[in-house]
């Protein structure tokens with residue numbers, strides 16, 4: 001099959017041609033070729049070549065060593081950057097993880113053999129001709145996820161490939177081929193050897209896939225879910241998760257809903273689970289706040305103070321998530337409150353400790369912090385205008401100062 005060379009591929013053609021002119025082989029490889037064959041848009045292209053890293057570096061003016069021990073050199077050309085990787089095999093696998101050393105080779109076929117799935121093992125030359133050693137095109141047509149070579153061996157080499165298989169099932173709506181499927185069932189426990197950070201990346205992509213139901217189905221029929229952090233007994237939660245009718249837009253939505261379906265009520269407990277997944281503090285905090293909002297909204301309506309405390313972005317997203325889980329939501333009120341809130345940040349308030357002390361003529365102390373907190377709440381809720389004199393009057397009237 002011939003794929004028309006356009007877009008990102010076209011821009012990268014000079015990289016391929018420079019390598020070829022120097023007598024090396026060079027191809028587009030990996031996900032970009034798969035996506036092109038599927039007629040999907042392609043964002044970044046990966047290039048593989050028979051040239052060794054030092055040889056690549058000699059051919060281009062500007063390069064960056066991004067992973068030279070794995071054979072990857074970044075080539076900078078006309079404002080774009082391209083990852084160019086030497087054909088390689090991965091020989092010594094230990095502990096079911098990524099190899100600890102790689103061997104550079106001159107053969108494309110050897111390089112493609114080490115790749116995880118047939119649909120990820122294409123190469124495409126500068127004229128759009130596809131090299132397909134493992135019948136990947138047939139699998140693309142039949143919508144099948146199949147390991148390259150013997151699935152059992154390949155999952156023993158690197159157990160993350162099992163999560164990747166499930167992730168692609170969710171992104172593409174493909175089915176796991178029978179041998180690949182059974183090899184995952186038998187070897188699912190090997191996932192325990194894999195760094196949680198790597199599992200997490202695949203889990204999020206799976207949960208945000210266009211065919212979530214199919215991805216989740218694969219995750220639990222293979223038992224892989226049992227080896228994901230906090231999900232040993234998570235089957236029911238994942239089942240409920242799998243039935244959401246919408247495609248999730250943000251990573252924090254994945255985590256908030258996972259906690260929700262796990263029945264987590266306590267923010268501390270939610271944080272602990274997400275820490276097991278080794279997420280960043282920011283993602284943990286946003287996700288747990290979304291969970292708090294969803295739970296709050298089970299019982300209570302929104303008000304300005306909630307909008308202020310949780311920020312408009314999370315308020316809006318929580319209403320969207322309520323829709324996703326088919327609970328009553330109220331976007332109209334959310335929008336109105338967001339548009340009419342008197343202040344969004346603490347430093348917008350027209351009062352500070354100095355102004356209060358001038359009036360009261362007393363030394364600062366706990367009372368002062370409490371008075372400012374009351375004024376903040378009153379301004380946010382619209383009980384008093386955000387104006388220094390009005391706030392002072394209000395504080396005096398209610399005897400906070």
Ligand code: ATP
Nearest residue numbers: 029030031032046114115116117120121158160161
């Ligand atoms: P995406 O579109 O999500 O980036 P991708 O297929 O490009 O999907 P990457 O993680 O970017 O996935 O990997 C690029 C290529 O490297 C894959 O297409 C595959 O050929 C190979 N690959 C990635 N991870 C593995 C792995 N664990 N084992 C074998 N090959 C892998």
Ligand code: MG
Nearest residue numbers: 030031032046
């Ligand atoms: Mg990629």
